[in-house]
Amino acid sequence: MTIKTTPVRRNFKFNLPPEQVTKWNPAGYHVTQFFNTLSIFFPVGERFFIHSLRQYRDIVEDPQLRDDVAGFIGQEAFHGREHDEYNAALTAAGLPADKLETQVTQLLEVVKRLPKPLQLGATVALEHLTAIMGDILLREPELLANAEPHFQALWRWHALEETEHKAVSFEVFTRAFGSGPKAYLLRVGAFLLANAIFWSLFYPYYFRMVRAGGQHRDLKGWWRGFRYQWGTPGALRRIVPAWFDFFRPDFHPWMHDNRHFLDQIDSLTQRVESLSAEAPLQEQNA
Ligand SMILES: [Fe+2]
Numbered sequence: 001m002t003i004k005t006t007p008v009r010r011n012f013k014f015n016l017p018p019e020q021v022t023k024w025n026p027a028g029y030h031v032t033q034f035f036n037t038l039s040i041f042f043p044v045g046e047r048f049f050i051h052s053l054r055q056y057r058d059i060v061e062d063p064q065l066r067d068d069v070a071g072f073i074g075q076e077a078f079h080g081r082e083h084d085e086y087n088a089a090l091t092a093a094g095l096p097a098d099k100l101e102t103q104v105t106q107l108l109e110v111v112k113r114l115p116k117p118l119q120l121g122a123t124v125a126l127e128h129l130t131a132i133m134g135d136i137l138l139r140e141p142e143l144l145a146n147a148e149p150h151f152q153a154l155w156r157w158h159a160l161e162e163t164e165h166k167a168v169s170f171e172v173f174t175r176a177f178g179s180g181p182k183a184y185l186l187r188v189g190a191f192l193l194a195n196a197i198f199w200s201l202f203y204p205y206y207f208r209m210v211r212a213g214g215q216h217r218d219l220k221g222w223w224r225g226f227r228y229q230w231g232t233p234g235a236l237r238r239i240v241p242a243w244f245d246f247f248r249p250d251f252h253p254w255m256h257d258n259r260h261f262l263d264q265i266d267s268l269t270q271r272v273e274s275l276s277a278e279a280p281l282q283e284q285n286a
């Protein structure tokens with residue numbers, strides 16, 4: 001299935017209020033740190049995606065796909081810039097975001113020395129992960145309900161753009177390697193490897209973030225965080241079926257046709273504009 005959604009570069013600035021960085025989600029500290037831990041991975045991860053796609057740019061002859069790749073690169077670059085600011089606020093709040101990010105950077109430097117096809121496969125794999133996480137954020141408004149507006153807008157923006165560009169790396173991968181058994185094994189092998197590495201880092205990092213804030217002995221907090229992910233509303237539980245779809249030989253990102261969410265981009269744009277119009281007032285009042 002091919003759905004045409006050319007990714008559009010949106011140079012949005014969110015001006016996140018740094019003092020809210022550990023409490024922006026009213027679902028609690030452990031839920032807020034769940035998102036914050038994800039944010040640690042984004043800037044360096046997204047720069048790696050850009051790097052791996054650039055290595056295959058020359059094989060793309062289709063002008064439409066070339067535009068899509070350019071849009072993808074632009075979107076991920078802006079995500080990286082805004083999550084850099086986000087992560088700087090985490091570090092300023094006394095959390096080990098910078099140390100953990102350095103570890104991810106070092107790991108990705110090793111990955112960059114692996115064969116290029118595996119690097120592109122890892123990007124396709126992780127783009128599936130970001131696409132299905134973005135989808136659940138858009139599908140279940142409760143996940144960001146009553147959140148601090150700047151953080152809420154940033155996560156909605158990221159979810160919408162991950163949706164908009166979710167098939168780009170997959171299309172480049174298919175142009176490069178086709179869709180035969182070898183391509184399947186490469187894609188699925190990279191998916192298993194990328195998930196094994198990502199999740200084995202994510203949960204220890206999540207724990208370290210919560211511990212740095214002194215909330216690691218709060219069992220009720222952990223339980224709320226666990227329920228949020230794996231119970232109700234189930235941010236991760238509900239992406240499991242779509243996660244498994246990656247193993248289908250006929251998998252395509254748009255087999256999960258959620259393009260109707262892209263209708264929200266106009267209202268998000270207005271929201272971001274009204275939030276940035278508020279910023280100078282806040283500065284004057286400060
Ligand atoms: Fe992104």
Ligand SMILES: [Fe+2]
Nearest residue numbers: 076127130162
């Ligand atoms: Fe992405």
